[in-house]
């Protein structure tokens with residue numbers, strides 16, 4: 001099956017350009033666009049395309065909403081808390097609009113992929129001009145040009161299989177790191193997850209389009225490229241590309257250039273031995289695998305509709321450790337899933353001891369309206385969830401500290417990301433295992449690669465000294 005592909009519509013882009021040019025004449029400067037992102041890497045990648053589009057239509061980018069003539073809020077729906085936070089931020093824009101009635105406020109992303117949130121914005125946020133679904137930046141020119149022309153407020157629902165648009169300009173936040181989406185949507189319907197309901201069915205970009213984008217990035221000097229998808233291991237399924245994800249990884253790593261290749265997110269049921277072989281055999285591919293296990297209990301994994309068992313999961317981890325002994329492994333864990341007993345939770349603690357992850361991203365289960373798990377009867381009490389969450393973190397911190405201490409004295413190539421977030425006197429960067437190292441680095445610039453020896457480790461940080469630039 002061939003994915004539906006569409007192109008940008010120049011008539012709408014030109015209509016907006018007319019407005020931005022006229023604004024420029026009237027105000028002796030271009031109108032400004034503020035793009036705000038909540039949520040995951042996929043949303044960050046979508047926002048880079050929204051920013052690229054706004055610039056191509058004549059807007060300058062600004063990092064303050066107060067100075068903008070166009071505000072685009074790219075939202076997340078992964079947890080109730082994230083949505084509430086986003087709605088309170090949008091609420092604050094009421095005052096900016098009161099100051100400048102010409103301001104356009106657009107909301108997109110997963111939160112507005114849900115009908116009840118679109119209705120809420122329509123009824124209770126009259127200063128929001130339009131909304132459009134996630135992964136659909138190509139809709140912006142039409143909606144913006146129609147609203148600028150005095151059109152009514154619009155709240156666009158999501159589609160089952162939104163088309164793929166390849167010719168969208170991208171404004172990248174970083175010069176040395178880049179996101180490259182390889183697929184959109186998800187068909188897995190894990191019972192706790194809202195993504196399949198808001199991002200639609202899986203659609204894979206054509207391999208040649210992905211390779212062309214990576215080649216362009218490599219030629220532009222980008223040093224670290226992450227291939228993105230809700231479940232990258234489903235790449236190429238139901239297409240006539242004859243290219244699954246491990247093949248794509250090999251083909252992309254053949255592109256000329258000095259860059260590291262990463263990918264996220266993998267689903268354990270679709271992560272293959274062929275993928276692990278590609279990690280082991282392709283020099284450019286980072287020796288790191290993020291493999292979300294979510295729970296250590298087969299009973300809970302079944303209630304989550306995850307389609308793998310703890311044993312099949314561990315089999316893949318053991319194979320990875322055999323093929324790539326120093327690979328870093330990270331995971332996601334949900335605590336307090338409906339029906340989780342103390343025994344189930346102890347099984348989760350057990351898989352932490354067996355898997356010995358470098359680090360985990362852990363979450364307290366949050367019911368998502370519209371998902372099957374939210375309707376399950378045996379919801380766990382808040383204090384039980386918090387108590388289990390604390391025990392989980394305590395155990396994982398012990399493991400992470402032990403693993404970090406094993407790295408003292410070892411040397412790694414580190415790509416400098418800039419000033420350390422924990423101490424401005426230092427720089428920080430990532431190893432090919434996606435471990436963050438803090439170091440002193442006079443004369444070292446963002447994007448430089450340095451050889452470092454690990455001199456000290458604690459639970460959350462590695463510290464190093466430069467051996468050579």
Ligand code: SF4
Nearest residue numbers: 186188189190193195
């Ligand atoms: S794989 Fe599961 S958790 Fe991940 S996006 Fe798809 S439905 Fe959500």
